[in-house]
Amino acid sequence: MKTVTVTSNDKTQPSVGLQLKGTVWKPIEVNPQFAALNVPAESQEPVKTEVRIVNNMDDVMEVWAPESNNKAFTAQVKTNTAGKEFVVTISTVPPLEAGNVQATITLKTSSTNMPAVNITAWANVQAVVIVNPPQITLPAGRSRPSRRPPSRFKITGPML
Numbered sequence: 001m002k003t004v005t006v007t008s009n010d011k012t013q014p015s016v017g018l019q020l021k022g023t024v025w026k027p028i029e030v031n032p033q034f035a036a037l038n039v040p041a042e043s044q045e046p047v048k049t050e051v052r053i054v055n056n057m058d059d060v061m062e063v064w065a066p067e068s069n070n071k072a073f074t075a076q077v078k079t080n081t082a083g084k085e086f087v088v089t090i091s092t093v094p095p096l097e098a099g100n101v102q103a104t105i106t107l108k109t110s111s112t113n114m115p116a117v118n119i120t121a122w123a124n125v126q127a128v129v130i131v132n133p134p135q136i137t138l139p140a141g142r143s144r145p146s147r148r149p150p151s152r153f154k155i156t157g158p159m160l
Helices: none
Strands: 001-005 016-020 028-031 035-040 048-055 073-081 085-092 100-106 116-125
Touching: 028 116, 035 085, 048 100, 048 116, 073 100, 073 116, 085 100, 085 116
Parallel strands: 035 116
Antiparallel strands: 001 016, 028 048, 048 085, 073 085, 100 116
16 A cells, blocks of 8 residues: 655645555465575474465466575475465475575476576574674783793693
């Protein structure tokens, strides 16, 4: 919904507010637009999420097997309603290094409106140890030399 103000030289009504309301129709909906996965530290199991593809056109649509441009992700498509609704399951492929990993999952379709559906997938792989803050700055100060002589240690017996 949007509101627009129209101004004119009409002395009785110099401005009028118009409200425009509409629904955006998409021939093919992808929900969610992005596949975000949170991966626990050192996870050895795949983490999965699902993305729905809905064909809002009158014509039926075919969808072919998804392809990932990054080996850290795999994807599978399942038909919920033939020619109309599909579910793409996106999974991580462990092991993954800590940090962010990203891929584009592409599904070719029979639709002339959208011959390919691209889904951006990213995984936030958590670190085993998180140091926060990553840096500590100490204020400059005077340093005094120690007046004690260094300690002397005598080690006896086997070293473990």
